[in-house]
Every structure is written in C-alpha cells, then in structure tokens.
Amino acid sequence: MERIYIQEVVTRDGFQMEDQFVPTERKIALIDRLSHAGVDKVEVTSFVSPKAVPNLRDAEEVMAGIERKPGVTYTALIPNVKGAERAAVCQADEVNLVVSVSETHNLKNVRRTVDESFSNFYDVADVLSGTGIQMNGTLATTFGCPFEGRMDENRVMGLINQYLALGAESITLADTTGMATPKQVYQLCEKVLDHWPGLPVTLHFHNTRGMGLANVMEGIRAGVTRFDASLGGLGGCPFAPGATGNICTEDLVHMLAFMGYDVNVNLDQLIEISKGLGKTLNHELPGQIIKAGKITDLHSTSYS
Template sequence: MTEVRPYTSVGTVEVTEVGPRDGIQADPTFVPTARKIDWINRLIDAGVRRIEATSFVSPRAVPQLADAAEVMKGVKRSKDTVLAALVPNARGAIRAAESGVDQIVVFVSASESHNLKNLNSTIDDSLKGFEEVARIAGDAGIPVHGAIATSFGCPFEGNVPVENVVRIAKAYQDMGFVGMSFGDTTGMATPPLVRERVQAVRAAAPKLSQVLHFHNTRGIGLANVMAGLAEGVDRYEASFGGTGGCPFVPKATGNICTEDLLYLLDEMGIETGIDIRKMIDVACDAEAVLGRQLPGQLMKAGLRLDLHPMDSVRTATG
C-alpha cells in the first residue's frame, strides 16, 4: 500500500523577493532609480523580510542595474528586512560592502557550459574567486549566500548530475557561507529532482540553510514548491508579477510569481508575514511601468473569497 505523506510539516516560510534584481535585470524597459527605490520600500512595508535589491555588476553587462549604489542609498532601511545584493567578483563585493548591503550573494552554475555563457568562467575559477569575495565580506562583517544556477538542468548539456550541485554546496559550506539557493534557471526542475537534490545537499552540507528558486518555464513552478515543502524546505525566492528570466538561457521565462506563491502558502495555513494585497499592488505597478502584461495570476483574479456584484457579468439567456 502506498504511503500517504502529508503536504508539509512547515508552518512558517520566508519568501525572498527577487523582483528588483532578477525580475528586471534583463528587461529592455529601464526602470527609473526612484521607482526601484519605491518598489523596495513598498516591499519592506508589505512585510518582506529578505529582498534581493540589486546587483553590483558591470554597468555595460547589465545597464538596468547600473544604479545599484544609488538604489541602496535611497532605500528606507528596516532592521527587520535583509537587503541582499548579487556580486560576480571581488570588485562587486567591494562596491556592495561600501553601499552597506546586509548580505552578499554569489552565484555559479552547476553546468560548465552555462557558467561559461553566464560568467565567462569555469566553475573552478568561479569558486576560487569566491574565496576573495568571502574575505572581503568577512572583513566587513557581511554574511555571504551562494546560489547555484542550473541546479536542475542545463539548456546546453541536459541533465545536470546531482554530484555537481553537491560539490558546489560543499565548497560554499567550506567557505563559511550562511546558505545556498537551488537555482532553477532554466525551468527544468521537477518534483522528483527537487526531492533528490534537497536530500543530497542536506546530507553533504548540513550547515547551509536551503532556499529554492524556481522559474515557471514549463508551468510547474508551484508544484515544485509543494515538493520542497514536503521535504521541509522553508525558504523560497520569487518575483512580483512573475517577472524575470535568465538572458543566457534560450526561451527563458520568468520566476514563480510572489503573489501566487503567497496565495498558495496562505491557503495551506502557512505563515509568511507578508501582506498579499500590498504585493498585488506592487505587481500591478510593475506591469504598468514595464508596459506589458505580466504572467502573475492572482494580480488578475484576486483572492479566492473576493466577491463581485451580481451585475458585474451578464445573465444567461435562452
């Protein structure tokens, strides 16, 4: 007889908002600095406790985030919210530290080919460079979090061996990182892969807190969240309105949508501390600024028990 497993034993989940960084980094519509600051301030007000606010990368490589220092300077900081910033190298780490970020995030791909496309570097060289980033961050008293892109598959190589992910996670733990994210950069994650990789990394690098970062490329982003919850993972990353997508992945689509994720968790009785309606407002504003319809569903349909007047639709005839 098949064992019936409960959905989850998780009672509280931390949702990281990555919209201000991952959500817009490759968008052709430049978002004014003041609007980015406003979004982050509103996210803080909505109760988001960890935000990827920006990235200290080359302005030539990512012009959308060329204003990283100005954004960090303009945000109304809160002791309750961690403002994280992505950095690709030591130079970025120095700039991030000077801007007073609460956490530095580094990233490497689990597949060699994607790392060469994304960072123009081998995996080993990237990891070696992170040692200097860790030293800079340590001197500044800033914790480091490591992301692993293509954790579930690569558009150039196909399946990525779980051993690749485990090796990087162990390197992160050895460097003293506080946590790691499984990046579903290509939207190739499936529930069985989520279960396999969460268990493998938990066994090999138990000191790292685990975060799951899914894209909804093939429509099963929230199904993968359910698989993560069943494994006891209580940290997830998402983007308002479902924005985002890696520019170095063919046919890439956005992250799982923050409001949709919050709705799922709320309906399961899982606490996040985030005001869903305020998040919907941010998503709607982002849709207006970016000038196109975003893929988020809750921002269109509303909450389950939002009622409508009878005369809002026609009455059937005949």
C-alpha cells in the first residue's frame, strides 16, 4: 500500500487558538516526542508578530530548542519578509507561505489583497534565495470561504501557478474553515494533479462539519499522499465556536494504518502523546481514538 505522509501542525495551528500560553519547554518536549513517533513534518511555529499571536511569541526559542531528527522536515509559517529573515536565522528546513483564495478572507487575515500578498512573497523568495530553505505555498480557504462561499477551481489553479512561479516547491490546499465536501476534494485534487503530475500537494483539513476523514479518503483516491493534522484534533475556527478543529492526527493515522497504508508514525506513541497533551492543556480534546481506543483494543468477555 501507498506511503502516506503525516504532517503535524498542533504546535502552530493548534496552539495559536488556545486560551493559554503553552510553556516553551513543553512545546519543545512535545515536538521532540512527535519527531520520535515518526511524523514526517512538523509545523513548529509561526514567525508572526508576538502581538498578533502571543501564544507563539517564543518561536525562536522553540526552533532553537528542538532536536532536528534526520528525515523530518521542520517548517514554520511566515507572513512576510521579516518572518522569512527570522526563519532563516533559525534555519527552518522550510517556510510556509499563506494566502487566501478568497480576497475577503485575505484582507481580513493579513490586511492585504491577494496580489499584494504575492508581491510580498517575491521579496520573501529573494531573502531565502541561496539559504537552502524550501518554500511551501498554502492556499487558505481553497474549498470555501466563510464570507464568500465556494471558491472557483480555476482561481485556485491560477494561484498555484503563481506560487510555483515564485519558486515554491510544494503546495498546500487548506480547508481553513471546514467547508470542503468529499466530492469537491476529489474533483479539485484530480484537476491539480492532472495539470502538475508529481507536484507535492498537501491537504489541510478541518473537521468543522464532520467531513474531515471522508475528505482525506477522497484526497487519497485522487492521488494526494500528504496530510496535515493536529494532535488530539486541537485547533478550531473563530467562525464556528464549539465545533471541532483540525483533523486529529491519531484518528487519521488510526484509520490509515488499519486500512494497510504505509504510515511511518507509531500509533501507540501518538495516542500516549495526545493523552499527555490533554493533561498539559487541562481540557478535553476533540479526538476520538483517545476516548474510544483502537479497533484492536479488545475487551475481556468477563467485563459485562
């Protein structure tokens, strides 16, 4: 069976939404445990303004403190040239650029038009030129925007093209607010991979409307092999209070592993790390496997 790559985003996408600041040494310990459990990539942090995202104000310390396990890609989100410079100092393996497919969402999120974002990314590319740091281009709201609704597929194709033109090596199609349907995922991914065969495409899903793992299955059917997920399903969306966040890493790995996909992550370790995260945060996590156990965790028949 196919190799599927698991990319952990909990310390970035999960922690940025938390009510509490997770202490730096806890973040570092968590990332090191995830590396050893076998995830393929970790989105360590964001090099954004500490005022904008106070929970990630320790980006430099976290990057400096983590162990760099060979074979694991350590990436960081950056919004601009300043972020690129910080990521370069920290020797991130990759930076993750983000622009929304939706003009309205991009304006709200980064106070720039989509064109202004790309113009800025050319400066980022200049800063990173020669550093060996790779660029991943994320398209937020690829499958729908909470303000504008469904996005046009050809607009998405055009924006992928713009990312590739400025030197991005890989693309993430992000369903930022959990609006993708399985059919839509299959159709778009098939179109993208038909046009750019071999392009490393990541799908980044939120389980906001319960379709997260169904969307993963359709992504795989269309040929995608890289998925972002957040330990315990941590994360969320300001537009859907009480709804679940990112798809849950251990639920994703559980599903894939029991279907026979080649996943590098050790599921038991992942479940233990997720349970530990729940204790650290002192609140329940949306993930299901930490509550229900694996399908192979059988009960004794004396248990009535």
